[in-house]
Structure formats: structure tokens, C-alpha cells
Amino acid sequence: SQQGEEDPQALSIQEGENATMNCSYKTSINNLQWYRQNSGRGLVHLILIRSNEREKHSGRLRVTLDTSKKSSSLLITASRAADTASYFCATEVNRDDKIIFGKGTRLHILP
Amino acid sequence: DGGITQSPKYLFRKEGQNVTLSCEQNLNHDAMYWYRQDPGQGLRLIYYSQIVNDFQKGDIAEGYSVSREKKESFPLTVTSAQKNPTAFYLCASSTFGGETQYFGPGTRLLVL
Secondary structure: OOOOEEEOOOEEOOOOOOOOEEEEEOOOOEEEEEEEEEOOOOOEEEEEEEEEEEEEOOEEEEEEEEEOOOEEEEEEEEOOOOHHHHEEEEEEEOOOEEEOOOOOEEEEEEE | OOOOEEEOOOOEOOOOOEEEEEEEEOOOOOOOEEEEEOOOOOOOEEEEEEOOOOOOOOOOOOOEEEOOOOOOEEOOEEEEOOOOOEEEEEEEEEEOOOOOOOOOEEEEEEEE
């Protein structure tokens, strides 16, 4: 059951530029999370934003949530080579429910 | 060094064979999860367990089985009924009712 869908599917930018990726979802949610996955590795949790929040920051990460448009964006500022990875959004529809992952955005930082 | 371990890193399955993937955590988490990831795809939930001796089917449970006899361990068996088992398998855990999941490094299953 697909809930979140990331856009774009792939993104290549120069090191030092900002990277923005988006996530759209279909039903109302309790919270939305972003995870990072380096090639061939497990996922790492980046940030969680609740349905009553509009923006959160964590280091070089900025996440926004627009519940009226059912969408979220993840901004990575001053990108680095180490940011090359796939980024997934995951939504929790109801409290204590399982979370549903999107298909991800593949980010490639060019030297 | 707390975390989740999965073994083996690579696993080869022969036709008609059952294979078991190991997942262990020392985070004292109540809930554990198994996901399947195909190339270029997101994660699909196979099974999850929120408490010892109890587990629920996810979206793609057919051809898989699990057990949860201990809090720290949640092994996944890929049975011969799973006709397309080649994939990357990820195990995760969280606190009971927890929102954030912590992932292991994954096991890549290949069919000979």
C-alpha cells in the first residue's frame, strides 16, 4: 500500500549547492519521517515532523510539512559528497500504527 | 555497542530450500520489523512484532514466516513457497508505540 511518493526520483547537484526533495502522500497522517540510506546499507532516521508542526530543523536539514497539500519537503543545505544516498519519506497514519515508506529519491553530489 | 545486527550479509538459496535470516537487537526495544527492498524501490513490510510471542502479517507475508520467542531476536524464514525471494532484507526495531525505527545493515538474498 503506497502512501508517500518522493519527487524527483533522482537528483544530481554540485557539492555546496542545496538539495530539495519532496514527498506527497494520500491520507491524513499522524507524523512524517525522513530516512537516509547509503548504498547497500540500512536506513538511518533523520528527522520526524508531526502533523501539527510546519517546519523543523536539524543541522543542515530543514523539513517542512503542508497538511493542506499533503506534502513535505526535505532541504539539505551546503551539500557534501557524504550526502550522496537515497532519501525516503515514511508516514504514520494513526498513532502506534505501522509506518509506510515511499520509493525514495536518489541524491548524487558531484565533486 | 548497542544496535541491531543481521546475519549473514549475503545468503544464497537453492531451489526448494528454506533459509533463515537472523536479526538481533540489544536496544531493549519491544517492537521489531522485517522489510523487503527490491532494486530502486521502497521498503515493503513483511512481518512485525510488537511484543514477545506475538506477530502480525505485513503487506507481503506470503512465502515468509517468523517467530518471536525472545525480545532480542526476530528471525525471518524465507520458505520455498516464496517464488521470487531475491531482494535486500532489512530488519528494524523500535520502542513499543515508538515512531522512529532503527535499522540493521541488511541481508542480501540471492537465488542459485
